[in-house]
Amino acid sequence: MITKILVNGLKLIAVLLVLFLILFFAYGSSFFEKSTNTVTLKTTDIKKNSWYDSIPFIADLHCDALLWNRDLTKKHNYGHVDIPRMQEANMAFQVFTIVSKTPRGINIEQNSDKTDNVAILSFAQMQPWRNWFSIKSRALWQCNQLYHYADKSEGKFRVINSRKTLEQYLIDRKKNRNLTAGMLGLEGAHCLENSVENLKDFYNAGVRYIGLTHxxxxxxGGSAHGxxxxxxxAKGILLVHEMEKLHITIDLAHASPKTIDDVLANTTAxxxxxxxxxxxxxxxxxxxSDAHLIEIGKRNGLIGIGLWxxxxxxxxxxxxxxxxxxxADKIGVDKVALGSDFDGAIKTHFDVTGLPLIVAALEKEKFSRADIEKIMxxxxxxxxxxxxxEE
Ligand SMILES: [Zn+2]
Structure with missing residues (x-):
């Protein structure tokens, strides 16, 4: 009798476990995304001003859409960016950044590197098993996803990785406003897995800017939230020099103030x-800080302002x-841009289709049309x- 109860109990646990795993793999990743990439304002009826659609090049410096298991060639009613919504927003260019490891209980004050939520996410998304254990593998896998979407888009979306490809894109987009493009960046150089040698793999994958820390x-180096x-x-200084040689730009987002000082002291790029x-x-x-803002401005840098x-x-x-x-008032209107952090596990003001509201708000800040086109x-x-x- 006791054995029978025990066997039935075990069977029940097994069934529940299987059910849990089915739900986890089928819905876990998208459920997590829906609850995290949210918006303050649903953009069902956004009015564009009379010249919004004629802005020649609308662009954004930062978006984590590749972290999620969402086909970017299709329009979704959740998340912040996909190719159809970029087209709706007359968006010419978006940098897609790779998030490869994030700590549990993430916060802006202090985090250790002991936990890894992206490992769980890559498991829930049923990515290749090597991605569960290697941050480099999962970062390169995300890079490849962008090329996969470019192939699937049948010419509507392309990946930019050089001045030549960008120049060609500008020529093509003049003729066809429906074209969109992306470029790759890294959010945190920990996916180099402690080896400067690995930089070449990411360069070859098309990565053109790297945030040193997340x-x-x-x-x-040190993170602002480490x-x-x-x-x-010492290795970080070496990495900065190697990046400069390859024309990979350094992104100082999330860097600690000391890291920013050290980068400023070790490169003129x-x-x-x-x-x-x-x-x-x-x-x-x-x-x-103002001091860093001014230093970055002096070097002809660019500041992407967030939408959260x-x-x-x-x-x-x-x-x-x-x-x-x-x-713009501190360092010049030529040095400021959008850095939305779309799909970065945050609540943004709105998704990409809400960008006309930014244009309207910039008009209220008394920017001229020419300046708005620069900022946008x-x-x-x-x-x-x-x-x-070059190429
Ligand atoms: Zn970030």
Whole structure:
């Protein structure tokens, strides 16, 4: 009798386990995404101003859409970016950044590198098994996904990796406003797995900017949200030099203030901060100080202002426009752009189709049409025309 109860109990547990696994693999990843990549404002009826659709090059410096198990060639009613929504928003160019490891309990104050949520996500998405254990594998896998979407898009979307490909794209897009493009960046150099040699693999995969750290300190340098928040390590300095040789731009988003100082001391290359806010408007550990803003400006760098609350201390286009105004006044209107952090496991003001609201908010900040066109994308275009490798 007891044996029978025990056997039945075990059978029940096995059935429940199988059911859990089916639900986990079928819905786990998209359920997580739906609950995390949310918006303040649903963009069902956005009014574009009379000249929005004639802005020649709308662009954004930072989006984590490749982290999720969502076919970017199809329009979705969740998440922030996909190719059809980019087309709707007259968007010419989006940098797709690779998130390869994030800590449990992620926060902007202090995180260790001991836990790895992206490992669980890659398991739930049933990615190749090597991705569960290697951050390099899963980062390169995400890079490949962008080419996969480009193939699937039948010419509507392409990947930019050089000045030549960008110039050709500009010619083609003049004739066809329905074209969109992307470029690859890394969010955290920990996916180099402690080897400068691995930089070449990411260069070959098309990665053209790299944020040295993400939410935790790594082999290369200190994060603004790490345990120690130190500067560059000796290996980190070596990496900075190697990146410069290959024309891979350094992204200082998420870097600790000491890391930013060390990068400024170790390279003269133009620098990016792909998605940020500024302490002058929104004081927190996440955001950029005036001193750093001014130094990056002097080197003809580019500041991408975010579309979420921690970056701009507000939940609408007006808040983002206010921070953009601050940067433009401090270092010049040629050095500020959008760095939305779309699909970065955050609540943004709206998805990509809400960008007309940014244009309206910039008009309220008294920017001219010419300046708005720079901020909305021409600055990004010109930065990469100057700084991408020739071919
Ligand atoms: Zn980020």
């Amino acid at each position: 939410f935790f300190d790594n082999e290369w 345990m120690k928040k130190d500067g560059l390590t 133009p620098l990016l901060v792909s998605h940020t806010g500024v302490k002058g408007i929104c004081e927190n550990r996440r955001n950029l 609350e921690t970056a701009v201390c507000g939940t609408d286009a007006a808040a983002t426009a206010k921070s953009i105004r601050y940067v 994308g021409a600055n990004i275009r010109d930065f990469f025309l100057r700084n991408l490798p």
